[in-house]
Amino acid sequence: MDEALLRGLVPGVLGILVRRGADFAAAEDAVQDALVEAVRTWPADPPRDPKGWLVTVAWRRFLDATRADAARRRREDRVEEEPAPGPVPAVDDTLRLYFLCAHPSLSPSSAVALTLRAVGGLTTRQIAGAYLVPEATMAQRISRAKRTVSGVRLDRPGDVATVLRVLYLVFNEGYSGDVDLAAEAIRLARQLAAVIDHPEVAGLLALMLLHHARRAARTGPDGGLVPLAEQDRGRWDTGMIAEGVGILQAALARDRLGEFQAQAAVAALHADAPTAEETDWVQIVEWYDELARLTDSPVVRLNRAVAVGEADGPRAGLAALAVLDGSLPRYAAVAAYLHERAGDTATAARLYAEAARKAPNLAERDHLTRRAARLNADRSDRSR
Incomplete structure (x- = not known):
């Protein structure tokens, strides 16, 4: 069973069901049922058209659930006849689903959580870990979010800033190695940059590329973590770095600085240094100052303390650290x-x-x- 294939198909299948008239919550339930059936039957009898198979099974599950619920009987008047099995349209609904999950009626945290669960494929436990909240709390948040967008069609885009936060969290989850979603996040960021002329979209794409370029060097032969200063820079993807730097420079030239552009600038300075000793820590501190101004984030100030320690010495770094909350991750x-x-x-x-x-x-x-x-x-x- 190719789990990566299943994960890649979920957004498209979910989008098709929603476009056919299924409300979001019911569509996700139906897709999950279809995934369970796929895991059960595909090893012995793999379909020639996996996406078409999932769409057909999920749509039938949705119709069965709709007809079985007397309270939803009226919806049957709006449900079309079941489409004949066959190839499904080659339409990528993933980005449209991201915007649906970033619906204005949702809080940013709920929008991110819902997207990670329904489109990104992360478990509730993984999302709860990202938010540092109990799993039960996150489960309730996701359930409420699903109810909120129930019945909302894919013709009302959400907030771009929320979509960017979603993509960034998906990328970071994949980059950690727990769930490999980094490449998918980059693909979606590229699509977003192609349709939205916004410097922060470009900034996020640049940031992802610059981080992803170092991925091969982040672990040693034994799988152990290799800190940035000790990485073999010959293993960095120079083509990806050059692309990221070019995208970042074009975004910065528009003089509409945002947090993703500033983060990408820090990553670019690391990527530009031939050795760890040649890193321009003074400029990195300046970019962290910009980030702190933009976000007022304690995590940014924590990273800034490291940069200050490199630029001005460890005692200066400890002084910068001393004013922060010791309970910070x-x-x-x-x-x-x-x-x-x-x-x-x-x-x-x-x-x-x-x-x-x-x-x-x-x-x-x-x-x-x-x-x-x-x-x-x-x-x-x-x-x-």
Whole structure:
């Protein structure tokens, strides 16, 4: 069973059902039923037209559910006869579904959550992890969002900023390796950039390309995490970097700065440095200042503390860190790194161990644990 194929087909199948008249919530339920049936039957009897098969089965599930619900009986008057099985139109409804999920009646957080679940294919648990809320809370949020857009057709675009946040979260989820959606997010960002003339759309696409260009170097042969400063830059995709930089420069030239353009500028400065030692940290600090002004985000200020530590020394970085909330995600890891650079290896080892316990994924936890162990071993050797 090719799960990647199924994930890629879901948006198109869902879009077809909605365009045929199914409300969003019922359409998603029907598509999920069709996916379950596909997992059960495809290994022994794979269809020649997977998308057409899913559309046919999902549409039948929708009709069955509609007819079985007496409260929805009136909807049958509006439901057309079941289309004959056969090839389905080669129409990509994915972007239209993103805009539906970014409907003005939804809060930004609900719109993002609904899109990640219904179009991106992430589980409720994964979305809850991204928001740092309990899974039950996220499940209720998604259910309410589905009810809100129920009956809304695909002819009312939503908020572009919300769509961009959705794409960014999808990209980050894929980039982490838990769910490989990074390439799909880039594809959708390209489509969005082709139809919407907006510098922040271009900024997001540039940011994705610049990050994705480093993907091959982010892990070692053993699967362990490789920090940016230690990556083999010869493994970076220079063609993708050049494309990202070109898109970013064109966006910045329009003088309508937004947070994705600023983030892309930071990524471009990293990509432009032949070695870690040649990174222009002074400019990176300046871009983080712009980002902080645009977003007032504590996470941005956390990243800025790292950049300050590189540009002005670890003591300056620790001073910038001291004014932030210690409960921020990855605060302990940043503090550990800056203390290590300042020569306080005992504090650094303790903080690396603390950060490892709080790490959001196994790769990061293992990396932080190894750093703590290395510092402790070095201190033990010196004490002998």
